[in-house]
Amino acid sequence: xxxxxxxxxxxxxxxxxxxxxxxxxxxxxxxxxxxxxxxxxxxxxxxxxxxxxxxxxxxxxxxxxxxxxxxxxxxxxxxxxxxxxxxxxxxxxxxxxxxxxxxxxxxxxxxxxxxxxxxxxxxxxxxxxxxxxxxxxxxxxxxxxxxxxxxxxxxxxxxxxxxxxxxxxxxxxxxxxxxxxxxxxxxxxxxxxxxxxxxxxxxxxxxxxxxxxxxxxxxxxxxx
Ligand SMILES: Nc1ncnc2c1ncn2[C@@H]1O[C@H](COP(=O)(O)OP(=O)(O)OP(=O)(O)O)[C@@H](O)[C@H]1O
Ligand SMILES: [Mg+2]
Numbered sequence: 001x002x003x004x005x006x007x008x009x010x011x012x013x014x015x016x017x018x019x020x021x022x023x024x025x026x027x028x029x030x031x032x033x034x035x036x037x038x039x040x041x042x043x044x045x046x047x048x049x050x051x052x053x054x055x056x057x058x059x060x061x062x063x064x065x066x067x068x069x070x071x072x073x074x075x076x077x078x079x080x081x082x083x084x085x086x087x088x089x090x091x092x093x094x095x096x097x098x099x100x101x102x103x104x105x106x107x108x109x110x111x112x113x114x115x116x117x118x119x120x121x122x123x124x125x126x127x128x129x130x131x132x133x134x135x136x137x138x139x140x141x142x143x144x145x146x147x148x149x150x151x152x153x154x155x156x157x158x159x160x161x162x163x164x165x166x167x168x169x170x171x172x173x174x175x176x177x178x179x180x181x182x183x184x185x186x187x188x189x190x191x192x193x194x195x196x197x198x199x200x201x202x203x204x205x206x207x208x209x210x211x212x213x214x215x216x217x218x219x220x221x222x223x224x
Contacts, residue, residue: 001067001068002029002030002031002032002065003030003031003032003033003034003066003067003163003164003196004029004030004053004064004065004066004164004196005028005029005030005063005064005065005068006026006027006028006029006052006053006062006063006064006065007027007062007063007064007065008025008026008027008061008062008063009023009025009026009027009052009059009061009062009063009064010023010024010025010059010060010061010062011023011045011048011049011052011057011059011060012060021219022045022048022219023045023048023049023052023059023219024218024219024220025062025219025220026049026062026219026220026221027062028214028221030196030198031196032163032194032196033190033194033196034196034197034211034212035186035187035190035196035197035199035210035211035212036197036198036199036210036211036212036213036214037198037199037200037201037206037207037208037209037210037212037213037214038050038198038199038200038201038207038214038215038216038221039200039201039202039204039207039213039214039215039216039224040215040216040217041217042202044216044217045216045219046168046200046216047092047168047200049216049221050089050166050168050198050200052064053166053198054083054087054089054164054166055071055072055079055082055083055087056083056089058072059072066082066086084109084113084160085160085162086162086163086164087162087163087164087165087166088156088157088158088159088160088162088164088165088166088195089157089165089166089167089168090150090153090154090157090165090166090167090168090170091153091168092168092169092172092200094141094149094150094152094153095153096141096149096152096153096156097141098140098141098142099140100140101137101138101139101140102128102133102136102137102138102139102140102141102144102148102152102155103121103124103125103128103137103138105141105152105156106124106127106128106152106155106156106159107120107121107123107124107159108156109156109159109160110123110124110159110160113160120159123159124155124159125137127155127158127159128152128155130155130185131151131152131154131155131181131182131185132151132178132181133148133151133152133155136148136152145173146173147173147174147175147178150170150171150172150173150174151170151174151178151182153170154167154170154182154185158189158195161193161195162195163195163196164195164196164197164198165186165189165195165196165197165198165199166197166198167186167197167198167199167200168200169200169201169202170182170186170199170201171183171201171203171206172201172202179203179206180206183199183206183209183210186199198214207224
């Protein structure tokens with residue numbers, strides 16, 4: 001059974017009396033342990049797709065199945081519980097908490113889950129070192145560069161060792177070398193922690209370095 005299945009998913013936005021059909025019947029299986037890149041033009045619907053896949057946004061029609069179970073048939077509290085437990089999300093905008101340091105931001109999901117504090121901070125620090133920010137743990141988001149903030153957001157998404165990592169352009173603000181370092185880290189967490197990951201990127205070279213490649217165009221997803 002696939003870890004994640006998307007079955008005939010439709011998603012539209014309605015704004016100022018106009019309808020924008022973004023996802024038009026997307027079906028797809030993602031197996032446990034896969035590392036997948038997703039490319040497509042700006043506005044094609046990559047973020048929309050990731051939000052539906054990550055249960056942040058319900059589709060207008062169709063189903064998202066996790067291990068065969070339809071996630072949107074659960075109630076809101078159950079969906080939120082499922083999401084917190086299962087999915088690590090790196091948003092296109094980082095959404096770090098401005099009044100907390102990088103270290104506190106990364107540890108936060110673990111502290112909210114009432115994990116043991118010293119262990120949570122130790123693992124948060126280790127993750128920050130792995131994204132190259134061992135010297136920035138005490139900086140607040142306003143005291144970080146855009147790319148550094150994105151790397152903090154990636155570390156935060158990994159702190160609970162989620163089954164699934166959904167990353168929306170985690171290397172969007174990074175120079176090529178740092179971007180390649182982040183993709184290297186994604187390959188490592190995929191291999192070492194068995195985290196299944198879908199990574200949106202505009203960088204074709206990095207996209208091609210992923211074992212499976214998807215392209216979103218015309219409201220549909222195809223293997224690229
Ligand atoms: N809340 C919204 N209301 C109305 N339209 C929206 C909304 N969010 C997104 N859209 C539209 O839906 C389309 C898909 O948006 P989406 O953010 O998924 O694109 P994307 O592929 O992630 O683009 P980018 O590469 O620029 O991040 C776009 O045309 C966008 O203008
Ligand atoms: Mg986007």
